[in-house]
Amino acid sequence: MLDGCVPWPEDVAAKYRAAGYWRGEPLGMLLGRWAEQYGEREALVGADGCSRVTYRALDRWCDRLAAGFAARGIGAGERVLVQLPNTPEFVAVCFALFRLGALPVFALPAHRAAEVGHLLELSGAVAHILPGTGTGYDHVAAAVEARARRARPVQVFVAGEAPAVLPEGFTALADVDGDPVAPADVDAFRRGVFLLSGGTTALPKLIPRTHDDYAYQCRVTAGICGLDADSVYLAVLPAEFNFPFGCPGILGTLHAGGRVVFALSPQPEECFALIEREHVTFTSVIPTIVHLWLAAAAQGHGRDLGSLQLLQVGSAKLHEELAARIGPELGVRLQQVFGMAEGLLTFTRDDDPADVVLRTQGRPVSEADEIRVADPDGRPVPRGETGELLTRGPYTLRGYYRAPEHNARAFTEDGFYRSGDLVRLTADGQLVVEGRIKDVVIRGGDKVSATEVEGHLGAHPDVQQAAVVAMPDPVWGEKVCAYIVPAPGRPAPPMAALRRLLRARGLADYKLPDRVEVVDAFPLTGLNKVDKKALAADIAAKTAPTRPTTAGHGPTTDGDTAGGGGSAGGVTAAGGGREEAA
Template sequence: MASMLDGCTPWPEEFVDRYWAAGHWRGNTLDNLLRVWALQYGPRTALVHDGTRITYANLNRRVDRMAAGFRLRGLRPGHRVVVQLPNVPEFVVTVFALMRLGAVPVFCPVSHRASEVSHIVHVTQAVGYVGPSTHQGFDHTAMAGDVAAQGPFLRRVFTREEPSASSSCGGLTVDASGCHYFPMGSIDAPPERAIARSANQVAFFLLSGAATAAPQLIPRTHNDYAYQARAAAELVSLTENDVYLAALPAEFNFTFGCPGIVGTLSVGGTVVLVENPGPAECLQLIERERVTVTSVVPAVAQLWLDVLPTVHADLSSLRLVQIGDAPVHRAIAERIAPELGCRLQQVFGMAEGLLTLTRPTDPDETVLTTQGRPLSPDDEIRIVDVDGADVPEGEPGELLARGPYTVRGYYRAPDHNAHSFTTDGYFRTGDLARRTPDSNLVVTGRPSGFPRQADHDDSSGHCRAGRPPALPITAGRVNDRRPCCARKAPRKRNSGPVRAALRGVCCTGCGDTRRRSPPAATGARLIGCAPSVENSDGCLLETVGQQGRHRQCGVGGGLGHHRHERDADDGEAVVARKRQVRAEDADEHQGEFGGTWGGGASRWRRRRERPGRCR
């Protein structure tokens, strides 16, 4: 089994063998599965958003070209990239393009702000950020620039709309801290040859919904997530004739793969993305696109039911509404079938893995009062008391779980893992539950003071993930939605003159050797390409400052070991020349920190005259 990223907890070999033997894990990466789906369903519609319709063949082609474009801009396999986009086709294209490149997307709710994003960048050492230029009046470009200025990791920002002239970077392609900005429309290049990768590797990171100082990172592999989406699609009998409405944010586990977007694409169905999920708009979309399946939280379901008499939408195409992941009040559940005219499915799940669902053939009483049974026959469930002992059948206790799609640990969080996972690999969900005689689960609540874990909603109907501000639901459970001031702010790194000394690579991020002329009327500094370094995770570490130091990649107090890459033709003369350049840089130290462009410009002219400086 290929090793996961450093900082991840792998499944023990005996469980790996079991899941492969059972056929749960099949060795296909998610981006490679998209190639298969494009061959099978090429001319069929894969994505719908407003007036845009994208076929499977076109989707795969866009993913190919964006992956090559990301590589041209300096991203490499193993790099982590924060993806903070609303429900638009670019979200799906970006996620699959990064996976095809071998980079690792980090899903981030679009409602998160600098405090959360900065924490995510620091923990994952993310070198890239993909987000809207502005969204609902908030300047994401400026926020990304602020985060980039706090540390050495984030150096490439890709915006869905080209930044305006009034943005923090002044509409330029690089700012004073060396962070490069690219409109997503420019991320396009001829496709490259496919690179084979292990499906045991991390496909992307989800965020936990724990109400702690900062969200935890959940590593989901290609093998485990492909199985989850495929099994969920089979359970709800998805076919190529189904149309799935992504009414909740696409970065939620519930929306992305339960079966959600991935499960729908796996069978050749159509995914309808709605960016502003007001109840009236969603109900009208169901009529216009003939939606058959959707997934919502209890509060959203109640909103739909309440506004339905005023909308007068034809919902006859709708056959299934999933309500997840905590119990829905019976009064609301009983209204689904008569008022929406479709079947209800209760879903309980979390970004860490475990999914329980009611079945289409279950009696009405089971659907109305329970959260169903685990998705996989290899899901292992325990209900324990405060001492960790199994409770008698039918008694409530804390729900523990492990299985082929439930992670064994958070990313780079050993202390948190020590109390969130048992020594034999069970995840402590923090939810109180009991088991009925027919093996269905009834989730009854959470222990007092226990942080929330899952990523959908709680029994009161409050959402527990990052909810778009336009949705009139109070804060709750899908991801921690406390205001930034309630979170522990990460310590700022490399502030003051050291931050000014941090350098990026070539201003296009492409790694070429072309020189760039400094802008005449700004304080931004465009520099030539500098030698790059990679740590053991494949994370690009760029050269730092006048003294020839390199950016450190420490997290939690530890520093990564840097592997300095040299070209095959690096001889002793070149090495000696580099040492000379570092010495000259040190001599120029005082002039660079003088705060004027003149010193930097003269240094730029001298740098251009140095042979072999750019590589």
């Protein structure tokens, strides 16, 4: 067991093996089996359509890559930071490392010096695999600068188009090659990959996942989605993200013998063209991307999306009004997904009633998933009431990597993970996500759920998307600030209209926005989630005491003219660029 990893108790591990959840199959071995089964079927397709790799060719490619890495001293148990865009090379690198018993440590292409340095230090990585030119950011130059500051330099491999002359210690990935050697004897119970925590308020934590538990996750989700050899998956989100990597995503599609198509951007003009060209049957996106795609559909995109059957939406709350538009406007079946790289996944199912698909995030994918909904003291709340989600199961971690102090807070004594998500269970066991414990505005002692208010604001026909953050206030402590993106071609509604809407929908006055900021687009994180940290910083700067402010009113006054609209000033949209989306 790798130092810094928290193991499952032996009796629990034995139970999961006996039940067949864990089969003792290392991830690197699975690709060889798939190559035998699916042979010359296409496995991977690059965004340009020119890079097409069959299962058998992918298997050979990974064998030679593994030999090349081994010749450069990378062996079992060592960590390698993998920071690549959505290309076939990403899959080949991961499986080459799996076969060596080395562990990929995922980093997003949008990560910069602070995140990369943190991940290299935390993981103890011996190598870093990064993109070459063409991403909109000079990763090589950044790595040279970082290397000069590090006491222990790592090997750097450059994928894609590499500069003609690479710095010392850098190698073009295309030159990593060797005659295949016998694969390492890998214990599937050991850690196989490090995923990233999804938090945006601090540097990411590392999530150790075993070969066994991740293979099980991919199998069970592929089964629920009904994947087969005719399935074509479009990888829109960054491939290092758990959602597209294995829910069922890339690995689940390969398990079923299907084809994975890579997109370099979530923009509808690129993705719709890929759907039409490659006859894509399903994909997974987040609500931010749904907004983009629905806007394109409303304006007439001219592409044939008839092959697309299933749209998975997860990673952030999908409000009912937005969910209801997906089927009629995009012509696809919606599957709501709630999950975390730490483990637990819940899906709606194909045979669920329409109201379940529109209003809930489904039920756990595994019969062995355990869920508690608890109050702040850890006591279970009655069915139907909101509380914190606690969970454990055959693919949910027992501890973050090298984080003993955080683990003491994040896990119960009996191994349940405290997710920080506020949820409730319906009478028939469906999960409904109500928000995050920390995603609240504490207004004069009253707690306002940002997620709740956002959902109601989105019901206004002139609002495409809304995000609510806390605005510092010397009297109330915090007030409610709503950022809105107007619907395409529509004027932004005045705050008075938004407040009337929220009152009509039954919200208490203390939940109404004290200020509204109108922006063309939201800043996004590397995972294309709304970057609320950037929005909160923007409104804090605008309302700082040294700058003029427009005061809001108390919680029981009308306040229909309180606050200001206008532009978000320093907030800029990060979405749409290849760098953030890849």
